Amino acid sequence: MKKGCPFGTHRVIEPKGLLPQAAKKIDNTMEIYSNEILIDVITLNIDSASFTQIKEACDHDVEKMEKMILDIVNERGKMQNPVTGSGGMLIGIVKEIGPDFPDKKLKVGDKIATLVSLSLTPLKIEKIKKINIENDQVDIEGQAILFETGLYAVLPEDIPEKLALAALDVAGAPAQVNKLVNEGDTVCIIGGGGKSGVLCSYQAMKNAGNTGKVIVVEYSEENAKRIKDMNLAHEVIVADATKPVDIYEKVLDVTGGKYCDITINNVNVPNTEMSSILITKDEGTVYFFSMATSFTKAALGAEGVGKDITMIIGNGYTKGHAELTLDILRESKEIRELFEKLYI
Amino acid sequence: MKKGCPFGTHRVIEPKGLLPQAAKKIDNTMEIYSNEILIDVITLNIDSASFTQIKEACDHDVEKMEKMILDIVNERGKMQNPVTGSGGMLIGIVKEIGPDFPDKKLKVGDKIATLVSLSLTPLKIEKIKKINIENDQVDIEGQAILFETGLYAVLPEDIPEKLALAALDVAGAPAQVNKLVNEGDTVCIIGGGGKSGVLCSYQAMKNAGNTGKVIVVEYSEENAKRIKDMNLAHEVIVADATKPVDIYEKVLDVTGGKYCDITINNVNVPNTEMSSILITKDEGTVYFFSMATSFTKAALGAEGVGKDITMIIGNGYTKGHAELTLDILRESKEIRELFEKLYI
Numbered sequence: 182m183k184k185g186c187p188f189g190t191h192r193v194i195e196p197k198g199l200l201p202q203a204a205k206k207i208d209n210t211m212e213i214y215s216n217e218i219l220i221d222v223i224t225l226n227i228d229s230a231s232f233t234q235i236k237e238a239c240d241h242d243v244e245k246m247e248k249m250i251l252d253i254v255n256e257r258g259k260m261q262n263p264v265t266g267s268g269g270m271l272i273g274i275v276k277e278i279g280p281d282f283p284d285k286k287l288k289v290g291d292k293i294a295t296l297v298s299l300s301l302t303p304l305k306i307e308k309i310k311k312i313n314i315e316n317d318q319v320d321i322e323g324q325a326i327l328f329e330t331g332l333y334a335v336l337p338e339d340i341p342e343k344l345a346l347a348a349l350d351v352a353g354a355p356a357q358v359n360k361l362v363n364e365g366d367t368v369c370i371i372g373g374g375g376k377s378g379v380l381c382s383y384q385a386m387k388n389a390g391n392t393g394k395v396i397v398v399e400y401s402e403e404n405a406k407r408i409k410d411m412n413l414a415h416e417v418i419v420a421d422a423t424k425p426v427d428i429y430e431k432v433l434d435v436t437g438g439k440y441c442d443i444t445i446n447n448v449n450v451p452n453t454e455m456s457s458i459l460i461t462k463d464e465g466t467v468y469f470f471s472m473a474t475s476f477t478k479a480a481l482g483a484e485g486v487g488k489d490i491t492m493i494i495g496n497g498y499t500k501g502h503a504e505l506t507l508d509i510l511r512e513s514k515e516i517r518e519l520f521e522k523l524y525i
Numbered sequence: 526m527k528k529g530c531p532f533g534t535h536r537v538i539e540p541k542g543l544l545p546q547a548a549k550k551i552d553n554t555m556e557i558y559s560n561e562i563l564i565d566v567i568t569l570n571i572d573s574a575s576f577t578q579i580k581e582a583c584d585h586d587v588e589k590m591e592k593m594i595l596d597i598v599n600e601r602g603k604m605q606n607p608v609t610g611s612g613g614m615l616i617g618i619v620k621e622i623g624p625d626f627p628d629k630k631l632k633v634g635d636k637i638a639t640l641v642s643l644s645l646t647p648l649k650i651e652k653i654k655k656i657n658i659e660n661d662q663v664d665i666e667g668q669a670i671l672f673e674t675g676l677y678a679v680l681p682e683d684i685p686e687k688l689a690l691a692a693l694d695v696a697g698a699p700a701q702v703n704k705l706v707n708e709g710d711t712v713c714i715i716g717g718g719g720k721s722g723v724l725c726s727y728q729a730m731k732n733a734g735n736t737g738k739v740i741v742v743e744y745s746e747e748n749a750k751r752i753k754d755m756n757l758a759h760e761v762i763v764a765d766a767t768k769p770v771d772i773y774e775k776v777l778d779v780t781g782g783k784y785c786d787i788t789i790n791n792v793n794v795p796n797t798e799m800s801s802i803l804i805t806k807d808e809g810t811v812y813f814f815s816m817a818t819s820f821t822k823a824a825l826g827a828e829g830v831g832k833d834i835t836m837i838i839g840n841g842y843t844k845g846h847a848e849l850t851l852d853i854l855r856e857s858k859e860i861r862e863l864f865e866k867l868y869i
Contacts (some may be wrong), residue, residue: 188803188830190770198768200799202829301829330831353828424542426534455544459532469820469838476813476820476838484697484841485546485645486532487674492838494813494820497828 184281185214189328192303194258201259201328202301209258209303209326216281216329220273222306223292225299225319226346228269231262232317238264247309250319254306261300268299269317270350271325272342283329294346295325296332296503334503340510344517347524348506351377353495354447354470355384355509356502361443361466362388369432369441369460371422372448373397373414374404376524377470379516381445382413383509396435398422398456400448411515422448425455432460446471454478455486463489470495528625529558533672536647538602545603545672546645553602553647553670560625560673564617566650567636569643569663570690572613575606576661582608591653594663598650605644612643613661614694615669616686627673638690639669640676640847678847684854688861691868692850695721697839698791698814699728699853700846705787705810706732713776713785713804715766716792717741717758718748720868721814723860725789726757727853740779742766742800744792755859766792769799776804790815798822799830807833814839 185191189201192208201207213219227235239245254260261268275291287293295302303326310320327333334349336342354377362368368385372378374397385395397414399405405419416435420428432441440462446453451473458479461467467490469479479492510517529535533545536552545551557563571579583589598604605612619635631637639646647670654664671677678693680686698721706712712729716722718741729739741758743749749763760779764772776785784806790797795817802823805811811834813823823836854861 186770188773198770200769200803200830202826203799297829297831298825332828332831425544426530426542429532455547459544463844472821472824474820476818477816479838480816480840481642482546484676485641486544487641487676487842488840489843490840492840494823494836494838496824496832496834496836498831499833500807 182213182215182279184216185328187216187329189301192326200301202298205257207258207303209305211305211324211326213277213279213326215279216283217279218275218282218287218327219277220271220293220325220327221276222271222273222304222321222323222325224272225260225321226269226271227260227317227319228262228265228267228299229317230265231267231269234262234264236314241314243312243314246312250309251306254304259299259302259304266300268302270295270299271302272336273325276324281329287335292336293333294336294349295327296334296349296352296498297327302326302331332498337507340507341525343525344510344520345507347376347520348380348510349503351380352502352506353497353499355380356499356505357468357495358384358445359388359505360499361468364388364390365392366442367394367396367436367439368443368445369396369398370414370445370447371398371428371453371457372400372446372471374399374401374408375447378447379408379413379519380506380509381447382408383513383516385445386413394436396432396441398428398432407519411519422453422456423450425459428456429459441465443468446474449473451475452478455482458483458486458488458490461488461490466491466493468493468495526557526559526623528560529672531560531673533645536670544645546642549601551602551647553649555649555668555670557621557623557670559623560627561623562619562626562631562671563621564615564637564669564671565620566615566617566648566665566667566669568616569604569665570613570615571604571661571663572606572609572611572643573661574609575611575613578606578608580658585658587656587658590656594653595650598648603643603646603648610644612646614639614643615646616680617669620668625673631679636680637677638680638693639671640678640693640696640842641671646670646675676842681851684851685869687869688854688864689851691720691864692724692854693847695724696846696850697841697843699724700843700849701812701839702728702789703732703849704843705812708732708734709736710786711738711740711780711783712787712789713740713742714758714789714791715742715797715801716744716790716815718743718745718752719791719793722791723752723757723863724850724853725791726752727857727860729789730757738780740776740785742772742776751863755863766797766800767794769803772800773803785809787812790818793817795819796822799826802827802830802832802834805832805834810835810837812837812839
């Protein structure tokens with residue numbers, strides 16, 4: 182049994198020199214290298230942008246969608262939508278584990294969800310069993326490969342599958358908050374009312390403790406009320422994060438003029454960089470989770486106002502992120518109920 | 526004397542709620558607030574993109590260019606090119622210092638260069654004395670305002686003005702390297718042969734010391750040779766940073782399979798994020814200085830290969846950055862000579 186590259190480049194067919202995600206075609210031969218695992222796939226959770234594109238291109242005709250999905254996977258060796266570039270994730274049962282695969286706790290028969298994108302995961306579909314047009318899920322018979330560096334989570338028995346998946350989708354965010362926030366910190370979570378915002382707020386309250394202060398800035402009145410009702414912040418401000426002066430004044434008003442040690446940006450609209458920068462203290466940290474963040478706006482913005490702060494690009498992965506996130510659902514009855522209501 | 530907002534929002538005329546850089550028009554009344562300074566301007570160093578645009582729009586006619594520059598400043602209260610959005614910096618003599626301006630060492634009569642963009646600096650031009658079409662400089666009679674958070678450097682007497690400006694332009698980079706790199710670290714500088722790359726390499730060699738290893742990756746043979754000749758790295762690799770697999774193999778080859786503690790990306794072309802991510806060790810740091818960095822490519826890229834790394838958005842400012850950078854020119858005769866040859 183040969184050992185592959187940890188990042189899966191041994192399966193890239195073309196163009197050579199790129200990683201599996203950037204490649205057009207990868208090798209989906211279902212024989213593992215010594216540092217890979219083989220998965221019997223149950224369900225593909227197609228990324229929403231990709232599923233919508235397929236649905237529309239096929240006029241909502243399930244048979245046509247079936248053919249389109251099979252064509253993509255046959256051509257590319259992976260379920261990466263050629264228009265959107267996006268993938269999704271999958272659920273399946275571990276069938277074989279290479280002797281050099283690093284996680285020695287994983288067992289054949291474990292039910293796992295992959296936490297790396299389908300856009301880089303070797304996949305072979307034998308048969309599509311059902312396309313669920315309502316929730317972007319495709320039940321299949323088929324197999325997939327996970328590389329040595331591929332992320333996954335063993336699905337827990339005490340949390341329903343869909344609830345677990347909804348939370349795991351944003352697992353990086355609360356885990357990074359756990360690494361950044363210390364007791365006594367003043368923390369602002371901009372866009373704290375959404376899915377990842379709620380998890381971040383919970384974790385920030387836990388880490389900052391009684392001597393800290395957690396401030397949530399939310400655009401939506403409804404989401405803000407929820408944060409207040411669930412006691413997930415010491416202060417909740419309803420405001421528009423694209424208005425930096427307004428945010429600056431309102432945040433410093435509730436802190437009594439103190440700047441924040443840590444600012445977490447979860448807002449998925451552009452132009453919220455300056456709000457995050459202005460409210461953060463010198464030598465403080467801004468963590469940008471929002472995919473709408475502009476690198477240049479952040480870089481030039483901080484220099485323009487002479488802020489000596491550390492600005493971090495949100496990394497969806499950090500060690501133990503899946504477990505920490507599932508533990509929040511175990512610890513907080515309110516968050517579990519909210520997620521059951523909103524995301525299942 | 527009234528006190529203004531530290532970020533200069535008290536001078537924003539429209540649209541209200543934005544910062545001076547994003548504003549269309551700011552108040553260039555040359556009476557200072559208590560936390561501002563007034564500068565007698567000598568020279569505007571117009572940003573290259575802006576100067577080129579003006580030059581072309583005016584068919585290289587200096588009289589037309591004069592009128593265009595005056596029109597922009599009269600209309601906007603600042604020298605921000607409406608097409609490129611960019612500004613530049615200025616050199617001048619401090620004329621008045623408000624009592625609440627934080628730096629108490631600055632004296633009236635000091636010659637300074639502003640290190641914040643002209644795109645946010647209140648400016649009034651009385652007369653344009655000379656447009657130097659060769660080097661993007663405009664000598665004027667006029668005045669400018671610096672806010673409380675505005676960055677500047679007092680120009681040193683032992684370094685010629687233009688040499689100092691060329692180095693100060695990228696002062697953030699070596700100063701951040703100084704904060705990040707510790708003795709014994711393995712450091713890779715991608716794009717180490719350019720202006721900021723040379724300064725970063727020098728600082729990395731100094732901090733990493735004899736027990737560390739500094740690797741420079743350079744696309745240009747000529748720049749790579751220079752780094753070798755000047756002894757600014759332990760290893761120099763000539764390669765294309767947009768080819769992640771190649772970079773990964775070459776870097777791990779010279780480290781004997783060890784990943785880097787710190788990777789500094791200075792390359793000004795797109796698609797070099799994955800190279801930076803792949804060569805960095807778990808819990809290591811990638812510092813992106815390149816303005817060509819894509820936030821989403823970095824964020825999704827690290828997750829795709831399961832890298833638990835900290836990715837930082839380059840901040841052009843950190844405390845003491847100007848002094849540290851000028852000190853490199855004082856310490857290294859070779860770098861000083863190189864910069865004199867290339868940038869004056």
